Amino acid sequence: MKAQLILEDGTIFIGEGFGSHNDAIGEVVFNTGMTGYQEILSDPSYCGQIVMLTYPLIGNYGINRDDFESIIPAVKGFIVKEVCEFPSNWRSEFTIDEYFKMKKIPGIAGIDTRKLTRIIRQHGTLKGAICSIENDANEVLSKLRQTRLPIDQVRRVSTKNAYPSPGRGKRIVLVDFGMKHGILRELNNRGCDVVVVPYHTTADEILQLRPDGIMLSNGPGDPKDVPEGIQMIKDVLGLVPLFGICLGHQLFALACGADTGKMKFGHRGSNHPVKEEATGKVSITAQNHGYTVDRNSIQITRLQVTHTALNDGTIEGLRHLDFPAFTVQYHPEASPGPEDASNLFNQFLEMIETQKQGVATTCQNVLI
Template identity: 60%
Template sequence: MKRWLILEDGTYFEGEGFGANINVYGEIVFTTSMTGYQETITDQSFNGQIITFTYPMVGNYGVNRDDYESIAPTCKGVVVKEHARRASNWRNQLTLNEFLTRKNIPGIAGIDTRALTRKIRQHGTMKASIVDAGDTFDHAFDQLKAAVLPTNQVAQVSTSKPYPSPGTGKNIVVIDYGLKHSILRELSRRNCNLTILPYNTTAQEILDLAPDGVMLTNGPGDPKSLPEAITMIQGIQGKVPIFGICLGHQLFALANGADTYKMKFGHRGLN
């Protein structure tokens, strides 16, 4: 099925749809990773975003049970040059097309993703939509221009209730701003006794658990939209060790008088 990728500046690309057959809009971003597409798509840091993969072939080793970073991914769409119709790997369970269809995420293939990336680098991150090519372009473009991107991304992806991941070692509180499973995996590998808490947990609720450390996780969106998190960090620092990743580290910086600002575009990859 022919589909369009429409950008906020009026540029559009025509490609072939795969995955879920739905129209979406979101913030378009790119990643230069050569592998790890399953981890990227299921990373809640990409909540509400359309992910462009610059690597020319995506999906060649399929999707497996071990590499999820979340159970229910919340990215808006996937843009690729080419997706593998067949996957070849001993761990493979689903093709990328099957996976995106099950998760209700649309994909578009046949896009010059490197030209698209140059445009994002030149003009900065912008809104984009993936729509059926049979739609009226002017109508689809007007809808995109009128679309308002959400600012409550962390509330969408954080756990709503506390839950444990028992261990026999250090007692670690994990504040979930959109955590990746690999964070819990690595802490569990070190025998940590984990308590995962919602993003809006108070300082006193954390201190009542007598933690040996507090992990502030990764997550989507602007850290300045989480004043309650900044207040919480100020209430626990100096009383318990704190370590942060991504959004968590930015929140820690804000809580200590530093400033943050959105870059013209994010350069995302794997490390």
């Protein structure tokens, strides 16, 4: 079935539709990862977005039961150069076309993805629509330009109720702003006793769970659209060790008095170099974000920049100068991508242990 991709600037691409025959409108973004399309399509951070993959062949190893980052994909649509009809992998259970039909996600293949990437890099992210070739392009374009993109993505993808992921180790409250399951897996692999809570959970409700540490997850959209999370972070800061990832990093910055802003086309891929300021060590990281912390705004806070993106100099990591709290803009859990930064989860647990020992020493001194 012929399909068309229409951008709000009037550009039209004609290709072959796959997956669902539904129409879709969303923000068109691109991801430069060469593999990991299953993790990308199931990443809640893409809620409301139409994702284009710059790597030309997608679907060649199929869809399997193990590599999902969420149960219900939130992506609005997929754009690829070529979609594989006959995947070859021992874990494959569905083709990407079959999976998209089940989940009612439309896709379009056979368009010039290099041209589309250049358009986005030049003009920034644009609204777009995937629809049948039979739809009148002018009517679709008019509707597209009038459409306001959602600002409640976190509410849509966050868990509705708290739930446990039991372990024998440290109690971690994981605040779900659109959590990738990779974060939960990393904590479980370290024996943590995890309680996942909704994005609007208050500081009092979190503290009642007696956490040893608090993890702020990734998630979609503009951090300024999540005032509940910003207030919660303000209220727990200094009381419990804290580690934030991606959207959690941005919310942490806002809670500490810094500012954030929208990037022209964001960072999305598995090959972004990041430098650690203290050591000069460079890690290749997985990233997915369209907003960043404003560097100038850090000067009026008690935050210190710990990591910087080598490609454009944007902030990739922060730590608080007074409290046990640090965050990163990239994804140490990868999924997909390199695992260069997975040791940050160990650093988080070590920070919790150091904080506990410090409290114990203080109590002993008081008793003496």
